[in-house]
Amino acid sequence: MRKYVNMFLLPAVVAVSSCGLDNYDAPESKILGRVVYNGEPVGVRGTGEAVQLQLYQDGYELRNPIPVYVGQDGTFEAKLFDGEYKLVTRDNNGPWVNDRDTTVINVRGTANVDVEVTPFYTLSNVQLSLNGNNANASFQINEVAGGLDIDYVMILVGKTSFVDDVSYAIRVDIDDVTAGSTITESIDLTNNNDFKSGRALFARVGLRPAGKDQAIYSQVVRLR
């Protein structure tokens, strides 16, 4: 009888012990970061994986980057294992001067990082408000790196807090604007269904440098 018990015990021991070795715990460490210019986060398009950074880690055979998606307020976040990582912007991606210098990040628990970029233009003194049936926008265009024309500026109103050149309810584009000028525009919302429904509305303004794949945006403001 004893023999039989032993016979059953052996596979049982094998079954219990064999699985442990090849499993890792999920990564717990974090990079929390912002894409900044002069200490201010840069607003971008946050939908459609439009603006990405790339994380590399040396010491492995393959060198595929880990994509890091930048949110519309210019922040990003990645969950990783502890270790040394290299962070770069994606080639030609984003409304800033293409600069692919590496930022080395040591991740031990949580690492905070600011990625400095040089935008072609910035938007300042942004005022967005709702006045009766009109959405009013006013903002100033500042040249930073310059060198590229301004394709257009846009005023965007959306019905969710995600607002950009793809996700919007109302979009007004203004061409032929110059750096240094202040743009003031009023949009009549009388006939807009999203306005008439009485639900929440959000807005932001954006500027597209000619020849760049992305526009730079102000932060999203809730109109009502």
Added chain:
Amino acid sequence: MKKSSIFKVLLLAGGLSCFSSCSEFLEREPDEILTDDQVFSDAIMIESVLANFYGRVTWGQHIGDWFQYTILDEAGKSDGGPDNIQNYGNAQWRVYDYTLIRNINQFLQSLRATTVITDTEKQVYEGEVRFLRAWTYFNMARGLGGMPIVGDEVFDYQGGMDITTLQYPRSTEAGIYDYVIQECDAVSTMLNDEKTINSARANKWAALMLKARAAIYAGSLANYNNKMNSPIRTAGAEVGIPADRAEGYYEQALAAAQDVINNSPYRLQLNKPDDLQRNFYEALSVKDNNTEVIWARDYRYPGQTVNFTTMNIPGSHAEDIDRAAAGPILNLVEAFEYVEDRDGAIKIRDNQGNYVFYDNPLDAFANKDARLGGSVILPNALFKGTPVPLQAGQKVWSNGNWQTVTGQPGELDGLGRLITSSNGPNRSNEQFINKTGFFFRKFLDEAAGASTRGRNSEMWFPRFRFAEAVLIAAEAAMELGDQPVAVGYINQVRGRAGIQPLTAVTLDDIIQERRVEFAFEDHRYWDLKRFRRAHIVWNGVVNSPTAQHYALFPYLVVAPGTPNDGKYVFDKLTFSNSLHPRFFELRNYYNFIDLGWQNANPKIVLNPFQ
């Protein structure tokens, strides 16, 4: 004792049979895997390998995959719910087929050694496979830019070998187009110059057409990429052709196209000058007596058939369950000019904003470019001799207002008048009902049984045809500043369509002409890319006239006692099954390199925006 001897005998017999019986089974020659020697000692086998290559070179937009027509600005999806396309993928129509290139190089190696066919036959076969190889490189180049060129080499990896000798870097973008052009030059002297059966195999003129197309693509890339605000380039010129190369490419394109125009047995097909619509349909979609098509993907029953007709035939003419999977959109229909008016907008409202009334819905398209009727089935137009009804509903005049009444497909009102046609169009998620207001005409097969699942269609898909040679010549001459020549060529194509001649040619005229002439022929996407217009036309702006899809819905007027009763009016609506405008971003000008390729070959550099 007795018992055990019987047992021994049985054991022995069993043991023996085990050793003897199986041997023949294991030594059979496989009948599905053939060795190189077996193939290249038989002329018919060699030809069937070649046939296999011809079956592996269809990429991009083609009639074997109707859905691909709906992603640009030519057609819209009608089978069920909306398509939800918000942007284009990084691997859109990407071609990366080094398996095929290796197979072709293996074929070349063995072909050159075989003795079962004559040297003349060998030369033609070599020309054909090298043409197919050049075509493969061309298809890779227009999506990815420069890619590794491996020549005739067949790589053989053995353990312990230095793998870096097998890793080739990417060529420059100019380099890969130069290679295609050189190969076309070389094979054009090896191939026959007669027409081939159903244009299914490549001849000298197909090689010259590929040369002309590669040269005009390279020329326009060199030209228009460098005119962008920030030209798209890589440091090693894997993407980006220097601007000073443009003129040379345009000259090559013009010379190759003129060779086809002046010396080939093909011409602009004009068999029915009295019925230009029918003439244009037959030039593209009828194989008998065809003088237009130079090289096509041919289909033949049984075995090689295509389901484009089955999927897209109007419900009123369907022979099986399937029908109306997609239809052309108003954007394309309005791109066709009027005979005397270059603005092709359909007149649905007058200057005061009131409806324009038509006795027959087809009258709204009178005096249009003949190619429209040859490419698109318009409301109430004939297909196989009977009209194709398209009616979205009724416009009922009540209390000084137009009321829109729609019903179930095929429903009649109390007076027996049709409300909504069984073909549609409507704005729903229903299958088998048109949603755009138009059906495909080009490539829709008229043969009996061609729209049944069991048979499908023998329709071909032309890859090169004579009109392309003419329009390449017009474009190249225009870019080289030779207006009289450019005007002469473009007017040949416009003349066959029955529309007014031009007196000067601009790039916009070329884009416009190519759009309507080559609708559904896999040109539009690549054209807008090489002219660097795709991000402007498909700008992703809601209700943009070019990026948003539109439908045109015909209505029967119900206004008893007024002269307009029983006439037809139209509404222009956003197309309900493309929720979002088309959005082509700068990153879409070149496909992304798959990181797996780079892992296998670290010499492959990535594309811009990647």
